[in-house]
Structures are given as structure tokens and as C-alpha cells.
Amino acid sequence: xxxxxxxxxxxxxxxxxxxxxxxxxxxxxxxxxxxxxxxxxxxxxxxxxxxxxxxxxxxxxxxxxxxxxxxxxxxxxxxxxxxxxxxxxxxxxxxxxxxxxxxxxxxxxxxxxxxxxxxxxxxxxxxxxxxxxxxxxxxxxxxxxxxxxxxxxxxxxxxxxxxxxxxxxxxxxxxxxxxxxxxxxxxxxxxxxxxxxxxxxx
Amino acid sequence: xxxxxxxxxxxxxxxxxxxxxxxxxxxxxxxxxxxxxxxxxxxxxxxxxxxxxxxxxxxxxxxxxxxxxxxxxxxxxxxxxxxxxxxxxxxxxxxxxxxxxxxxxxxxxxxxxxxxxxxxxxxxxxxxxxxxxxxxxxxxxxxxxxxxxxxxxxxxxxxxxxxxxxxxxxxxxxxxxxxxxxxxxxxxxxxxxxxxxxxxxx
Numbered sequence: 001x002x003x004x005x006x007x008x009x010x011x012x013x014x015x016x017x018x019x020x021x022x023x024x025x026x027x028x029x030x031x032x033x034x035x036x037x038x039x040x041x042x043x044x045x046x047x048x049x050x051x052x053x054x055x056x057x058x059x060x061x062x063x064x065x066x067x068x069x070x071x072x073x074x075x076x077x078x079x080x081x082x083x084x085x086x087x088x089x090x091x092x093x094x095x096x097x098x099x100x101x102x103x104x105x106x107x108x109x110x111x112x113x114x115x116x117x118x119x120x121x122x123x124x125x126x127x128x129x130x131x132x133x134x135x136x137x138x139x140x141x142x143x144x145x146x147x148x149x150x151x152x153x154x155x156x157x158x159x160x161x162x163x164x165x166x167x168x169x170x171x172x173x174x175x176x177x178x179x180x181x182x183x184x185x186x187x188x189x190x191x192x193x194x195x196x197x198x199x200x201x202x
Numbered sequence: 203x204x205x206x207x208x209x210x211x212x213x214x215x216x217x218x219x220x221x222x223x224x225x226x227x228x229x230x231x232x233x234x235x236x237x238x239x240x241x242x243x244x245x246x247x248x249x250x251x252x253x254x255x256x257x258x259x260x261x262x263x264x265x266x267x268x269x270x271x272x273x274x275x276x277x278x279x280x281x282x283x284x285x286x287x288x289x290x291x292x293x294x295x296x297x298x299x300x301x302x303x304x305x306x307x308x309x310x311x312x313x314x315x316x317x318x319x320x321x322x323x324x325x326x327x328x329x330x331x332x333x334x335x336x337x338x339x340x341x342x343x344x345x346x347x348x349x350x351x352x353x354x355x356x357x358x359x360x361x362x363x364x365x366x367x368x369x370x371x372x373x374x375x376x377x378x379x380x381x382x383x384x385x386x387x388x389x390x391x392x393x394x395x396x397x398x399x400x401x402x403x404x
Contacts, residue, residue: 121320169368170367
């Protein structure tokens with residue numbers, strides 16, 4: 001065994017174990033992203049990862065449990081990619097613009113995220129709901145904090161957070177995955193101006 | 203045969219044929235919505251529809267072609283449900299608010315639409331892209347017309363339309379499918395105020 005496991009989630013305790021787990025998740029991202037869940041196989045994923053088939057079961061019970069872990073992992077990667085750009089100049093609306101820019105860049109570099117998260121609705125609905133649930137909670141908390149600081153008009157509502165998440169998801173689909181013909185900054189400027197001042201002609 | 207068919211799309215020419223086709227599409231919506239594509243069967247769908255199995259193949263080549271037709275049909279139903287509320291008092295932002303209200307009501311009455319459209323990404327990607335492509339085109343055309351009438355600030359950008367579509371899709375998921383605890387009008391008021399004036403504190 002590569003590592004001593006801790007309880008249900010089989011989290012590795014050694015550096016070597018963590019590297020093996022990372023290799024399996026990266027191989028799973030490539031395999032599920034290319035072939036989808038049903039046409040992917042554990043044998044092929046372990047082969048991509050350079051990990052023995054027997055070792056796989058040290059980490060995961062099944063292809064389903066690997067897929068579920070991958071969704072959680074990718075959700076965390078998005079969060080970790082966006083988090084560092086949130087602090088910075090300007091107000092929270094500027095920060096939301098930076099978050100969108102970072103997300104579009106992430107989607108361009110990881111186009112497979114859409115296929116994987118979208119397929120999770122069917123293959124791992126709990127992980128799918130957790131991804132959107134934690135994402136919307138983060139946006140909602142940021143907006144409430146900005147309202148408390150007097151940076152945006154209240155009352156902030158959960159529906160604002162769902163609206164912003166939906167915008168970002170579809171902009172990432174269109175300008176991250178489906179086509180890269182326009183600069184990320186151009187898209188962000190257009191959408192962020194709408195978020196700041198609305199569409200009203202002044 | 204129930205009807206004389208016309209070319210590739212097998213569109214029925216008789217009233218009886220149209221009723222049979224409608225019964226198949228409605229049964230397909232219920233079956234695919236409950237069980238998903240893979241666990242649904244043509245036999246079960248024809249049985250729900252009260253249509254002979256042999257007749258099915260008068261209309262569709264396969265379960266896949268029925269699914270594709272269903273996505274197109276549901277996409278058209280959304281369009282037809284929303285279209286009548288677009289003309290009315292106020293400006294285009296008011297109209298977009300009415301469109302969102304209508305869409306949320308539609309989603310509450312047809313919760314299966316999410317599972318079906320979302321699964322189309324994998325089962326019928328052409329129909330999935332066509333659904334979002336035509337939806338975003340309609341929003342973009344409405345915004346450009348409103349800009350020409352001087353109702354909203356320009357320049358209107360395709361990204362505005364993708365942002366609004368994304369907002370509406372996720373609001374429909376949250377307040378149409380996942381929970382109905384809040385009034386449609388309350389959600390629409392919150393989101394439409396953001397679309398009108400942005401989040402800036404004035």
C-alpha cells in the first residue's frame with residue numbers, strides 16, 4: 001500500500017500517497033473529459049496515471065467514487081484559482097469582474113470541466129449539487145460583506161448570487177469552451193459594466 | 203399508417219398523425235424526465251402514449267431521434283410560453299423581467315425540462331447547442347432592438363445575451379426546479395432591478 005488510509009474518504013497520509021492520488025485524479029480528468037463517464041474505464045485511467053490497478057482500490061471503491069472525487073477536486077481547483085484575484089483595488093464589483101476573468105481563463109485551460117461537471121448531474125448528483133451550492137454560497141457571502149461595507153446597494157438576496165453564478169457559467173461555456181476568439185478582458189468589461197450600472201440608458 | 207410522411211423529418215400531414223406525434227412527444231417527456239435517456243425505452247414510451255410500437259417507427263428512427271425531437275419540441279414550448287408576455291407596458295428591461303417570470307412559471311410546471319435539456323449535452327449535442335443558440339439569439343435581437351429604440355445603453359454585446367440567458371437558466375433551476383418556497387414575482391423583482399440599475403449603491 002502506498003499510504004495509510006484515514007476512514008471513509010481514504011485520504012492518503014504520505015507524500016507518495018498524495019502523488020498517486022493526484023495522478024489518478026489528473027488521469028480521470030483527461031479520461032472522463034474525453035470519453036465521458038460511461039465510456040471511461042478504471043483500467044484505462046490507471047494506465048494513463050501509471051498506477052497499478054490494485055492500487056486504485058486503495059483510493060476509490062469504484063469508477064463512480066473516483067468521478068465523485070474528481071468533481072469535488074475540480075470544484076476546489078476553480079475556487080483556488082479564483083480566490084487569489086478577489087483581494088485588490090476597487091470595490092466588490094471590480095472584484096467580481098476579476099473573478100469572472102479568472103474563471104474564463106480557467107475554463108480555457110480546462111475545457112473538460114464543463115463536460116465533467118455537467119455529467120455529474122446524472123452520474124454524481126450529490127457532488128453536482130455540492131459544487132453549485134458551495135459556489136453560490138461564496139458569491140452570496142461576498143455580496144453580503146460588500147453590502148455591509150456600503151459598496152453595493154442592498155438588500156442583497158440569494159437570487160443575486162444565483163444570477164451571477166449563472167452568468168459566469170454560461171459566459172465560461174461560450175467564451176471559455178466554445179470559442180476563444182475574443183479577449184477575456186473584453187467580455188469581462190462588458191458584463192461587469194452591466195453588473196455595476198445595469199442596462200439603463202443614463 | 204397514421205399519416206403520410208414528408209421527407210426526412212417524417213412530419214405528419216394529417217390531424218390524426220399530429221395527435222399521435224404529440225402523444226409520443228408527451229410520453230417521451232414523462233419517460234425521459236423520470237428515468238433519463240439510458241433507462242428509458244421505446245416500448246415503455248409507446249405504451250405510455252397508447253401508440254402501437256410499429257407506429258413509432260413511422261415517426262422516429264430510434265430512441266435517439268425521438269430524444270432529439272423532444273429537445274427541439276421543449277425548446278419551442280419555452281419560446282411559445284414566453285413570447286406572449288414580451289409585448290406590454292414599460293421598456294425592454296420590464297419585458298425581460300416578464301420573460302423571466304414566465305420562464306420560472308414554465309420551469310415549475312415542467313421541472314423535467316432541466317433533466318432533458320441537460321442530458322441533451324451528451325445524448326443529442328446538436329439539439330442542445332441549437333436550443334441555447336436560438337435562445338441567446340432571441341435575447342440578443344431583443345436587446346439590439348431596445349438599444350435602437352433608445353431604451354437601453356449600448357453598445358449591446360452578444361455577451362449581454364449570454365449573461366442574461368445564464369442568469370435565467372440558473373434562476374429557473376433554483377427557484378423553478380429545486381424549490382418553490384419563494385414567489386416568482388419576488389425573484390423577478392430582485393433580479394430585474396439588478397439588470398436595470400446594477401448593484402452600485404447610489
